[in-house]
Amino acid sequence: MNLKNMRRVLIVSAVCTNLLVVLFLISTPELGAFLSFGRSEPFSELYLLNQNHMMKGVPFNVKSGQDYLVYIGVNNHLSSSAYYEICVKFSNEDDQLPNTRTGEPSPLSSIYTQRLLIAKEQGSELPLTLSIPSISFSDNKALVNNIIINGYDAKVDKAATWNATDRGFYYQIFFELWLYDAMSSAFRFNNRTVGFWFNMTQ
């Protein structure tokens, strides 16, 4: 073996060792997580679609006894699987709505809840069939006694006064997204809310 060959062997063995060290470092999962750059902030997404899976055209002039179909969707962009709770709430114009500035949910109680588990970077869309079986009008007030959501009868007994400006009896159905916190073993409001106002007609 001459000097040239020996130098070659030396260089090749040094390169091989370096490659092995690099492979070892790359294959370590903790280091891989540490070295991942440009990761966006984790968040959850809540959206509402009409019966045709469109954003516009959710029910507005609602009649009693008629079924209305909407889809509520949740996408999980968190770093792990998530356990969500969608709270469906029913309000009139005077009720307190969720405050996304302060992260406070509405104090109204849920009329329907739907919990679901979603894997990370996955989503789910839930169909919700809503109908108001009967409504009573007296003077300048409308009274909704119950709402049927996906076949479940929820008692609401909610009155709305006549809105002279927008000419209607306005109610809102809104959805709050709550996220299960494994540390505190409780659901917490995730500051995501969607909903739609509608005019109750006869």
Added chain:
Amino acid sequence: MVQAEESIQAAFKEVLATENAGVNVTDMLKELNQAVNLLNQLENSNEDPTKASFEGNMSQIQLIYEHAQHVKTAAINAQLQESIADRNYQLMLITLSFISALVFFLTLYKTRRRLKQYRIGTLQNAKSKVG
């Protein structure tokens, strides 16, 4: 009902830990979602608690509990398997690194030795030429 919900939460915590260990938890989530759907049905149902519905609810709660327990056990087993596989993997990496380091130093030693012998030979040749 509270116990059913708690069993789902406990199972979910184990699923999260399993996921953090790097295991695919899709099937576990699918099964746990079945339990969650049963719980949704129970919570949203406002039927009168007659004897028949009470028995129905009890069997549903039992089903939720069974699903949750099954997922929890599967998650714990997966965590154990993953930790064993992880330990074996680390051991293999350490062994490989040790072997490669040994090979490198042996090669280095041999090369240096041969280089030294080559230089001695060259010097001896030069010396004999001068002599």
